[in-house]
Amino acid sequence: MHLWIEEKELKEIKDKFPSIAINKEENFTYIQVKKSQLLEILRFLKDRLNYKMFIDFFCIDFPLHNPRFQGVYILFSPEKKKRVAVKVWAEDNSLPSVISLWKGAKWAEREAWDMFGVKFEGHENLVRMFLWEGYKYHPLRKDFPLKGYEEVYLPSLNLRPGEIPAHNYSPYHTEIPTMEDLERTQKKRMEKRNQIVLNWGPLHPGTHGTIWFLFDMEGEYIKNCDIILGQLHRGVEKIAENLTYTQFIPYTDRMDYISALCSQVAYVNAVEKLLGIEPPEKAKFIRTMMCELQRINSHLLWLGTYALDLGALTIFLYAFREREKIMDIIEGIAGIRLNSSYIRIGGVAKDLPEGALDVIKHFCEDFSEKIKEYETILTKNRIWLKRNVNVGIITEEDVYSYGLTGVVARSAGVPYDIRMIQPTDAYDKVDFELPLGTVGDCYDRYLLRMEEMRQSVNIVRQCVKKLEKMKDENYIASDNPYVLPTLEEVFNSIESMVKDFNLRIYGEQVPEGEIYLSGENPRGELGFYINSKGEGRPYRLRIRSGAFYNLQIFTKLIIGRTVADAVALLGSLDPVVGETDR
Amino acid sequence: MVKIKYVKRPELENRERIFFIDFIKGMKVTLKNLFRKTVTTYYPFEKLTPPKRFRGTHAHRVKDGTEPPSFKVIEKFMDIKDGESRCVACYMCQQACPVPELFKIEAIQTEDGRKRVVRFDMNLLNCMYCGLCTEACPVDCLIMTDIYETAAYHRGSCVTHMEDMAERAVDFDRRRKDEPDRIWIDDKERSKLWGQIKWS
């Protein structure tokens, strides 16, 4: 099931703007426009054709092409449930900023500037997104080496030669920011206008990772706020360009490390679609079940830390008690608790072990009771109500303008759930309810996540019932030429061994093409755009992170509120730094 | 089928507000938990056995007559004695690895023209334990064991060599080779964590 714009509307655009070129494919439909017409066409798409939700913006580098950089906008129409992509070449290395149309473009454009050095005319504060001010390079350009330019001497790696572990530790390192660099970065982001500037982060118990908030405060009230990201930036997109499609799977775990399985599934689905692989039915149900378990796991971590932030210390351990059980299940099935790397192209890595379904069934029974316990302590507690109700209200307009997805969008009453609008795996074969909020405040987001956990348990139950009947079926479509054979096949047949060698060495030779496909992560829409040039490695892999876009609205919502609300608000937006920074 | 529903926002009634019913209900839950059994394990004194699929420190299976057919095909080109690692230096693990620098594999040609693996080092500091290398091994040599306590005092000690790996695999196979592929093994220890839940 694809979600791309229909022929009729493409025609309408073509009639209005004859100079555009349309490329309609099953996986990716885009309109190629000229830079001078970009804003006009985007406005037409937004206002006239209702493509009002901003999904993503990113750049692609073609070093041999002139102009060198290509910008890609992906938009979504909530009424028609259709996507459209707009491509534009960045002549003179610059593009017009679209902040006037969508506020959510602000960070995406900053990221493009940071990574590619594409300028944006009319951007309100075009500073680096992840790297620090004064960094000389733009790392996602194709001419930037994977290891970076090793130019800083780090003697600490060489102080005790006897302890250096064998191989290739070079004493030279890529550039690292100094204190002055960080200070410059901070100054560029925000000016002090009020009483004190509070550096809330980068290492602070309330920020859930390494986000660096700057609060310009008047007493306890925050008058201005900015966020400095990038402390966990590892250049996952760059790494992906140098790995085969299978090798990248463990890296998807490490983006949103709290819901690793969901990220894997979203990535693998995109690759499979591009390769035209259909995983077996059993693998689909296993994936759905594992995803939902991971969603409960992720929401439990959120519940625990959110309650901890708001002072309810005990809930934290109650939530972790249950989370531990899911971790045990995932450990038993995948082998590792957190970064499981269990999903493979064409299926899953291993079959379900003996007793797994039984354990999951018992967990579902037990968990429904435990969730009641959490709700008794929190839901109607007057303090909980006071801290949550009417804090950080998000409107429907915000959702479209900022590209908010996941629970944050649904709390504002927007029924945007990838599981519903573009069901992958077995999501079209299970029944569940999609909870929506009515107000859009923190309390709604709390209620939604609790309800989602209940729905997830429901889905897991249905999957278990289905899987019990599929005991002996195949769990990976290893007869497909693009799918790695299982170990038994390699041991016993020379053909499989050769196929295995080929796929490991050259990678999956994905046919030339593009795809944008997303999955519903616990933190919002996790989209993967893959541009393949017919090689074993992606030419460009862009990760549209839900948390990245969701976090953007924080600066708007917090202004005029207190530090205590910042905790509640950040908790309810629930970003994971691994995913925002990537 | 997906159904859309709006969540109900519960209101605190006046009766509940005046008599602190919300607090009392919450405190009842914590009191109930006060008398439940603890769910923790006392880690350094008490260790849980990981499931058989657990991906811990790497090991090399040795040549002991249980090799898969694929090994038998390659064996005649190799100089491997019984009880030695059955690595054939095909470099597949390195190819499959997302961080290939962590492997250091060297093989030489012996006088009779056969191949002998002389070095197989893994720098586990760079390893992310994704298990792709074990899935790539065509002769069932490289495996992952259930050893998870890998801390060391020196970075140098985090590099594991072929002989250690062979030893580790022998130990692992002795302990767990015949175990069924169950979700986890020691129900008794797990039941502590899981409380009252029963499973077959």
Place this chain on the structure above:
Amino acid sequence: MELVGTVVVLVIKSVIFILGMFLGAAYLTLLERKFAGHVQQRPGPLHVGPHGFLQPIADALKVLTKEDLVPDNVDKVLFYLASLMAFVPAIMILAVVPFGDPFTIFGVEIKPYITDINVGLLLALAFGSISIYGVIFAGWASNSKYPMIGGLRKAAVLIGYEVALGFALVGPIMMAGSFSLREIVEAQQNIWFIIPNILAFVVVIFCVLAETGRTPFDVQEAEAELVGGYVTEYTGMKFGLFPLAEWYIATFVLSAITVILFFGGWNPIPFLGWLPIPAFVWFFLKVFLLFMFFLWVHWTLPRYRVDQITELAWKVMLPLALANIFIVAIWIIIFG
């Protein structure tokens, strides 16, 4: 001669009280940790001594032998003074808290209190108020942003709740007709003062939680917002004194005062007076139960925002305390 005797007795008593309180507070930490542990289905401290029984001693040794760091840019005098200002007034309240009726052992009459002055309750309130300075000093002297916000928050909370607490205590005082804590207990032999003073009791519970900085009022060190609040820059024993004073000694002493005011002090629980239990056991039993109640609240509820706390103090607690005075006045008119 008589003066010397009094002084010697007073000194001995004070030493016993202070040492007892120190040891008691140390074991209250263990109690809290054990309680919190089991509420959260984990065992709490377990390995120092049988069932962690020697944990407080290990903690004390650890905190005493820690390096005593003083950051460069702090106001040194206030920085040192702050931890004392928080701790000393809390323990000084003990001077006026009676733990039982005088009794005789071997022909010597022993009074289980240090002094019994006729303004005991006022003195206790006054000492309680002084500890605000410790908090404000700590926040200011640390020369850091988080401690300052934390200190000011706590000051705002304390000021609000001191007033409400003061008015809430008027009810029992009116009924007893005395400020002396001992006389208040004696006045409750027939009926505990909680009967007409139920509103005041609710107010006092909230006030004790607020004054001792326990959830739902622990805004001053809300670790998700302010890292450690006003103790962020403190280390070693200077740090240790704050929680010891606030969470344990103050909670314990205020629980004792609450028991004296509302639950008949060392009078036995109704219908159980025939049990052969000494008075001070009754007293400690009640204090213990109240202390556990505070722990229980602490480990269950989330926390308020600071503006909500002060709003609660001025808009709800103060009117309730005033209403209580009114009710008690009518009660006295009717029942004498």
